[in-house]
Amino acid sequence: MITTSIQPLEAPSPAYICPLDQACSYLEAAARELKLDQGLLQVLSHPRKVVTVSIPVKRDNGEIEILAGHRVQHCDVLGPYKGGIRYHPAVTLREVSALAMLMTWKCALLGIPYGGAKGGIALDPKRYSVSELERLTRRYTSELIKDIGPSVDIPAPDMGTSAREMAWMMDTYSVNVGHAVPGVVTGKPLSIGGSLGREMATGRGVMIIVREALADQGKSLADMRVVIQGFGNVGSAAALLMHEAGAKVIAVSTGSGGVYSETGLDIPALKAYAAENRRSVVGFPQAIPINNAELLTLPCDVLIPAALENQITEENVNQVQAKIVAEAANGPVTLIANQSLEARGVTVLPDILANAGGVVVSYLEWVQGLSYLFWDEERVNRELEHLMVQAYRQVINHSKTRQIPLRLAAYTLGVGRVAQALTDRGLYP
Numbered sequence: 001m002i003t004t005s006i007q008p009l010e011a012p013s014p015a016y017i018c019p020l021d022q023a024c025s026y027l028e029a030a031a032r033e034l035k036l037d038q039g040l041l042q043v044l045s046h047p048r049k050v051v052t053v054s055i056p057v058k059r060d061n062g063e064i065e066i067l068a069g070h071r072v073q074h075c076d077v078l079g080p081y082k083g084g085i086r087y088h089p090a091v092t093l094r095e096v097s098a099l100a101m102l103m104t105w106k107c108a109l110l111g112i113p114y115g116g117a118k119g120g121i122a123l124d125p126k127r128y129s130v131s132e133l134e135r136l137t138r139r140y141t142s143e144l145i146k147d148i149g150p151s152v153d154i155p156a157p158d159m160g161t162s163a164r165e166m167a168w169m170m171d172t173y174s175v176n177v178g179h180a181v182p183g184v185v186t187g188k189p190l191s192i193g194g195s196l197g198r199e200m201a202t203g204r205g206v207m208i209i210v211r212e213a214l215a216d217q218g219k220s221l222a223d224m225r226v227v228i229q230g231f232g233n234v235g236s237a238a239a240l241l242m243h244e245a246g247a248k249v250i251a252v253s254t255g256s257g258g259v260y261s262e263t264g265l266d267i268p269a270l271k272a273y274a275a276e277n278r279r280s281v282v283g284f285p286q287a288i289p290i291n292n293a294e295l296l297t298l299p300c301d302v303l304i305p306a307a308l309e310n311q312i313t314e315e316n317v318n319q320v321q322a323k324i325v326a327e328a329a330n331g332p333v334t335l336i337a338n339q340s341l342e343a344r345g346v347t348v349l350p351d352i353l354a355n356a357g358g359v360v361v362s363y364l365e366w367v368q369g370l371s372y373l374f375w376d377e378e379r380v381n382r383e384l385e386h387l388m389v390q391a392y393r394q395v396i397n398h399s400k401t402r403q404i405p406l407r408l409a410a411y412t413l414g415v416g417r418v419a420q421a422l423t424d425r426g427l428y429p
């Protein structure tokens with residue numbers, strides 16, 4: 001029998017919470033608040049371009065496997081498309097479409113001249129060798145060659161990808177067009193035009209937004225009890241920066257389980273341990289093992305989901321004890337759980353604000369590349385700090401003026417700016 005990895009558009013199971021439905025619900029709420037024209041809402045609800053490609057990859061044992069790769073370009077009214085590439089078994093077209101839409105609002109909220117896009121391949125990167133990953137990344141890139149480019153669509157790392165995959169993408173694109181094009185991707189290695197500060201940028205942005213939210217409550221990061229789900233690029237950087245600012249990071253987890261210490265984990269030692277143990281924190285000495293379900297409901301001041309969507313749901317939201325939830329991942333709190341947290345007075349720092357540090361420094365990397373002038377890390381971090389704090393203030397002020405929750409305030413600002421640009425540009429033809 002012939003099998004195919006192209007997934008159906010339908011939800012995989014009845015319990016599945018569709019990220020695209022959730023993204024559209026948030027868009028509709030923002031549209032109601034903005035009293036947006038129904039026609040404009042229709043335009044903004046639909047991605048402009050959806051590309052699905054088959055990726056034949058030769059495994060090291062000689063067998064050929066076909067993977068499904070997607071790239072969704074949501075809206076380029078403000079500038080070129082921008083968004084990460086995700087390698088994860090749960091990648092679906094609907095998930096990628098939702099994430100592309102979030103990118104549009106995120107860039108607009110931060111005042112960055114990009115539109116939203118997202119890409120992904122449904123695969124578990126741990127099951128592939130480095131040379132297999134290189135082959136499939138290069139094939140995926142070449143399938144998308146006409147759809148990406150430094151002024152068209154600029155991919156970046158996301159879950160399961162890193163600077164290494166961006167280097168392969170940049171090289172494949174450059175070889176195909178006949179000259180080096182560093183600006184086709186961001187989050188690439190420093191040796192080929194990456195930016196200082198990019199690796200820590202999303203985690204740094206999370207730290208800045210949490211710090212500002214605490215300051216508004218008359219508190220500081222010092223001695224705050226912080227719990228982080230996910231210890232990859234974003235989670236580990238946020239953990240390290242919070243630890244350096246004096247917070248007690250009492251628990252962190254990876255896909256294979258987590259660790260807990262009442263007195264606070266030694267984050268630099270934990271990072272070194274994860275680097276030597278296939279990115280897992282399980283078995284870290286001087287800590288108690290904990291599973292992901294327990295981790296989310298620990299008593300703490302700040303909970304940072306930095307892994308996947310739909311982690312805080314109707315099922316576990318009543319057990320969440322954090323006073324602040326900072327969405328480092330995209331969509332980790334479901335719509336219903338979000339309403340419940342807001343009703344209980346928990347401060348929910350929404351993804352399009354809290355995790356925007358990555359796209360901000362991607363933008364700074366792109367600007368440096370286009371101007372052939374590279375900055376020191378201090379300057380990159382200063383620009384990041386400025387844009388993050390500015391966006392945070394705008395969201396807080398809008399929330400207060402309109403008496404609406406932070407998420408709705410953030411969405412209203414992002415969606416409103418895109419809708420205004422669309423109105424000013426007009427509809428072609």
Ligand code: NAD
Binds near residue numbers: 230254292309330
């Ligand atoms: P990553 O692949 O570097 O790390 C993901 C982490 O989550 C790993 O530690 C992994 O073990 C863990 N994880 C996976 N499944 C899990 C599960 N079921 N329970 C607990 N932990 C689990 O990915 P990343 O780049 O850190 O991205 C994490 C999230 O942040 C994603 O939602 C991504 O979209 C979002 N994000 C990333 C960036 C960026 O710059 N990388 C920017 C904005 C948003």
